[in-house]
Amino acid sequence: MKRLFVIIFIGFALLTFFDSCKKKGPETEPVQETVERVDEDVPKVDRPVLTEEELFQKRSLEEANKAGYLKKIYFDFDKYDIKDNMKPVLHRNADWLLKHGHVEILMEGHCDERGTFEYNMALGEKRAESALNYLVSLGIKPDRVKIISYGKTKPVMKGIDEESHYQNRRVEFVIIKK
Amino acid sequence: MKKILILSVIIGVFANLSPLTVYSQQEVWVGIKEGMPMIPVALPAFHFTPKSMIDEGIIRELYETLWHDLQFSRVFKLVPREHYGYIEKLDPSRIIFKDWASIQANILISGELEVSPAGRIIFSFKVYEVNSEKFIFGRNFGGKKEFTRLIAHRAADEMMKYFGERALFVSKLIFVSNRDGNEEIYIMDYDGKRMRRITYNDYIDSFPSWSINNEDILYTSYKNNNPDLYSFSIYTGKSRVLSSRGTNYSADWSPEGDRVVYTSTKSGNAEIHLLNMKTGKEKRLTFNRIIDTSPYWSPNAREIVFTSQRSGTPQIYIMDAEGTNIRRITFEGTYHDSPSWSPEGTRIAYVSRVEYRFDIYVYNLRSNSIIKLTENAGRNENPSWSPDGRHLVFSSTRGGDYQLYLMDYDGSNVRQITFKGENKMPEWQKKVR
Structure with missing residues (x-):
């Protein structure tokens, strides 16, 4: 039964073919009524839209750190516990780190000048350690994070006003591996 | 009564012992003697052999460094330089001690400088006690010109050591x-x-x-x-x-x-x-x-x-x-x-x-x-x-x-x-x- 249908179909197709051949003859061609569009002959390839991850991978470590994906956190005078208003910053940093699973970071603890060199070395490390513990509590693996203390040797501001001191009591997040 | 006696003996033993043990932990050196009067020292200009060609700058550097060290010491007190002009200039071979006593000097340092043929400077100094008119001690130091300050520091340290103090100027x-x-x-x-x-x-x-x-x-x-x-x-x-x-x-x-x-x-x-x-x-x-x-x-x-x-x-x-x-x-x-x-x-x-x-x-x-x-x-x-x-x-x-x-x-x-x-x-x- 199936074979019969196929034979009928082929026969029908052949008939239509011969029929179309018959129509060929000396007829005048009709004037083209539509306008053909002439377009650029260079292949048009758009700059691909990079995902955030691809964009990040393209940058050097230095550029990535300048871009500021990870935000600093600040501390109270003589203290190393994470302040409530700094927790959202750490949450954002943790989210970013979870999204970029290969990134390894160095957290630098810094102090203002109103502590001694010796005590500030320990205090700076305590601050970095607090930030480390908080990130770990948010699911960041501790082996992705290193900490270092600079005490008061690397202030960002030289002033002796409270704003300068505030800016200097910080933990900075530096990307060291992508 | 007997008990009290025994107790007081025990207390006595302890009271005697404790300072003794504390003492045994300390070094022999007594340390700074606060309130001790400083020793007045006269440091007149150094003599130098006329034939040797000594740079004025080196003489001045040696003299000023030694002066400064002694002044810094808090052990010695230098007799002001202006006072040396009131008395006869120091002649190392014939010291008139009464002159130096008259300007309140207890100790007199007589220094001599010369340059060896190899270009090394040699600084010799003699220290006298003015009142007894006695020579106490002396030293000679030689070295390259670059070490002029070090020579002065060594001399100042010899002064410290002689007077029972610790050296510090070469530190x-x-x-x-x-x-x-x-x-x-x-x-x-x-x-x-x-x-x-x-x-x-x-x-x-x-x-x-x-x-x-x-x-x-x-x-x-x-x-x-x-x-x-x-x-x-x-x-x-x-x-x-x-x-x-x-x-x-x-x-x-x-x-x-x-x-x-x-x-x-x-x-x-x-x-x-x-x-x-x-x-x-x-x-x-x-x-x-x-x-x-x-x-x-x-x-x-x-x-x-x-x-x-x-x-x-x-x-x-x-x-x-x-x-x-x-x-x-x-x-x-x-x-x-x-x-x-x-x-x-x-x-x-x-x-x-x-x-x-x-x-x-x-x-x-x-x-x-x-x-x-x-x-x-x-x-x-x-x-x-x-x-x-x-x-x-x-x-x-x-x-x-x-x-x-x-x-x-x-x-x-x-x-x-x-x-x-x-x-x-x-x-x-x-x-x-």
């Missing part, structure tokens, strides 16, 4: 400076002269400290991307990592040269560690969850002074070198650090923060009294004693940037000795070799 300071752009370690004479850079790491180098033989230093460097503790031989250039996990700093070499105490966070918290330099064995001395830092040896190597936050705020404590018998010595104020034990063992200089200012204080272990040495002049930090315990070097921001200053044990005679870049964390050699 050096070690410190951190960014004068060449990066924080590196430098050494210089006690008076700020003859400075020399000794690290070229191009990373932050800090917390330098002398070994007891003055040939090695301990310091912290970030050259391996972590604050590691190194020992570094400044004559051979050989460097060795002593501790490389966590933050490692504020090291101090024991007065016997065999052990090093330092702060490390390798255990997860800032604790004090004791490292035996011969066996390499290490012992942790503090155990808690708070900050312990800034260890410094007592001169008899039996005790260690350090900073601890165990009471809530950083305070100064003393422990035995085994880590036992911990007792607190600062009670007033809320922030103390950077203790430095004086070479005779009776005083501890430290930094105290009051209303965000740092000032230097000295705690006297014998009298249990505290004196304040700096006031209203920027932040004053990291005091370190001179080998004779009469002077301190420290850093201060009184002029804006960190610079190094000297002052006497009572806070007087403050003098700036560095001027370029920022200079901090000074340490004076503990002993002159």
